[in-house]
Amino acid sequence: MKLIGYFRSSAAFRVRIGLNLKGIVVDQAFCHLRKGEQGRPEYVALNPQKLVPALVLDSGQVLTQSLAILEYLEEIHPEPALLPKDPVERARVRSLALIPTADIHPIQNLRVMAYLRDKFGQSEEAAFAWSRHWIETGFDAYEATVANDRGTGAFSHGDAPSLADLCLIPQVFNATRFKVDMSRYPTIKRIFDNCMKLPAFDAAHPSKQPDAEP
């Protein structure tokens, strides 16, 4: 398998953590989003969605969308599990995973920020405040869901990392770039600290990727 990613992409970061946790070794290739490589014909032929990550299987088939890729990895390589066994608990984990994946990251990714500046003439400061607003709105929801909830343990769900943590941790790194005050989110902060003690999370960090830039 070959993962096509970009060191700074939160979506690629999620998948890197999942591969590391499951001990799946893949080849890596890179698509430089800031240089617009996602629009190159050879990449669009692989992934018409023009986003990263994409996972190219040995059969040549291409999987896209980080959550779909992670569910696939869970199905072909179930251990260690990213989802609990019980359907209600699985729904809790998936719901948490969707907060960063659907309700934060897509509203403040590169292409949206570019629209704010280019089409609406917003300043860097205004675009920055926008991003922070949506991160805080999503983190308010995440924190309220996990704080004082019996399902929460050392991690978002129980005492092992799950799909929820894979989606949360890249968003926390992104939040620090936007100067979000993490003291507002003590449960998220505690889960983040526990995740970052694990090599699978640490090794997936953008700064440790072959295509990393200063």
Added chain:
Amino acid sequence: MKLIGYFRSSAAFRVRIGLNLKGIVVDQAFCHLRKGEQGRPEYVALNPQKLVPALVLDSGQVLTQSLAILEYLEEIHPEPALLPKDPVERARVRSLALIPTADIHPIQNLRVMAYLRDKFGQSEEAAFAWSRHWIETGFDAYEATVANDRGTGAFSHGDAPSLADLCLIPQVFNATRFKVDMSRYPTIKRIFDNCMKLPAFDAAHPSKQPDAEP
């Protein structure tokens, strides 16, 4: 089970189609998003994410996020299936489902449109153009993925409705409100027409809900 929704919510619409397809009858309650009822303490106590839908189980447990709810319904009530059996095919369906769910709808929902008007001082026309832009970007990706692909049949995946269609169809209705030219998307249009022949889709339409407004 009780579904808390709002007639115009695309996310609630997805879940209504899924319940109808599977023949699961639930009680319904309503949360009027335009009146801000999602911020009322009694709703926030149920769903701290302040979004619809929420599915209240007979046990009192509350499930949130439309995709997490639909995966739960698939697990407890597998037939008719919303996902294929093969892991690669499942990934294709989930990836398609995530285009409207993560990459279109969250960027142009009520709260985002309100920010554009209130914080950025954008006109109704500019907010309208924004919405149309993100729908078209997402539909370009969806169309490119399903057109001329062997996996596509009468529906987004094969010849039975899947999770992908449940997410696509509400977005098509939303697109018509934003005057998106659907002739640009012949495969989506064909899938839409096939879906709307099915009573499960038709009965889930916003105009047919108890809380519908003109």
